[in-house]
Amino acid sequence: MSPLIETRGMTLAQGGTPVLRHVDFAINAGEIVTIVGPNGSGKSTLLKGLIGALTPVSGTVTRAPDLSIGYVPQSLHIDPTLPLTVQRFMNLPRRSKPQAVAEALRHAGLPDLGSAQMSELSGGQFQRVLLARALLMRPNLLILDEATQGLDQPGSAAFYRQIEEVRADLGCAVLMVSHDLHVVMAASDRVLCVNGHICCEGTPEVVRDAPEYRALFGSGTQGALALYRHEHNHDHGHDHHDHEGHTHAG
Numbered sequence: 001m002s003p004l005i006e007t008r009g010m011t012l013a014q015g016g017t018p019v020l021r022h023v024d025f026a027i028n029a030g031e032i033v034t035i036v037g038p039n040g041s042g043k044s045t046l047l048k049g050l051i052g053a054l055t056p057v058s059g060t061v062t063r064a065p066d067l068s069i070g071y072v073p074q075s076l077h078i079d080p081t082l083p084l085t086v087q088r089f090m091n092l093p094r095r096s097k098p099q100a101v102a103e104a105l106r107h108a109g110l111p112d113l114g115s116a117q118m119s120e121l122s123g124g125q126f127q128r129v130l131l132a133r134a135l136l137m138r139p140n141l142l143i144l145d146e147a148t149q150g151l152d153q154p155g156s157a158a159f160y161r162q163i164e165e166v167r168a169d170l171g172c173a174v175l176m177v178s179h180d181l182h183v184v185m186a187a188s189d190r191v192l193c194v195n196g197h198i199c200c201e202g203t204p205e206v207v208r209d210a211p212e213y214r215a216l217f218g219s220g221t222q223g224a225l226a227l228y229r230h231e232h233n234h235d236h237g238h239d240h241h242d243h244e245g246h247t248h249a250g
C-alpha cells in the first residue's frame, strides 16, 4: 500500500530562509503520527509542506490520488453574541444531511448537542465540534494543529482518546502537532521530533528515550507517559503501538 503522503529530501523555507531541511517522511493509511518540537522548530511549516500550502525549495512530496484531508484548527473565534447552534455551525460552509451531521457528532463523542449554542460549549466540547466538522468530509487523513490548546491535561488526554476512537471507527490516519507531549505521544503510533530537521523519530517510548529528544525536552515526561499508558490500557484493553521504532542522529 502506498503512503498517503511521502516526502524525499524535502527542504522548506519561510521568508527565503530554509527552516526545515531534508525531510524524509511518510504517513500510511490508519497511522497516528505526532509531530513534537520546541517553538519555532518548524512543526507548522512541516504541515504546510505536507498539505501543499508551501512548495519545497528542494526535494519531493508525493500525495495519494485519493488523499482527503480533514483539518482541525487549534481554535476558532466565534463572536459570543452571535446566535449559532451546533447544528447550524456543522452546516457551514456546506450543508450536510442531518444524518451525516448526527453521525459525525457521535464519532466525535458528542451525541446530543445539535440544538446547543456554540457559545455555551465547554472548551472540550467546542474542540469536538471542530473535530466532527472535519469528519463530515470523510477524510482518510485527519490533521490537527495544536487542537487541545486551552484544554487542561485531563481534557487533552480525553480528546486524544477520542481521536484514537475515531481512528478505530473510521480507519483514517491522523497527523497532529501538539505541545501536550506526554498525552499526545502516548496516543501515537509514531512520533517525529522536529528541530529544523527531523532529529529523531519512532514509537513514543523510543523518542522519549532518544538523547536528541531529551536534549530538547529533558527526561521529565517519562512518569506521565507511563501513567497515561496505564489508564489507556484499562480503558481499551488493547495496544495499537506495535510499530518498530528507530532513531537517527541529527
Ligand SMILES: Nc1ncnc2c1ncn2[C@@H]1O[C@H](COP(=O)(O)OP(=O)(O)OP(=O)(O)O)[C@@H](O)[C@H]1O
Residues within 6 Å of the ligand: 014, 015, 019, 037, 038, 039, 040, 041, 042, 043, 044, 045, 046
Ligand atoms: N510567514 C513566515 N515568514 C517568515 N518566517 C516564518 C514564517 N512563518 C514561520 N516562520 C519562521 O519559520 C520558523 C519555523 O516556524 P513554525 O511556525 O513552523 O514553527 P513551529 O514549530 O510550528 O512553532 P510553534 O510551536 O511556536 O507554533 C520560525 O523561525 C519562524 O519564525
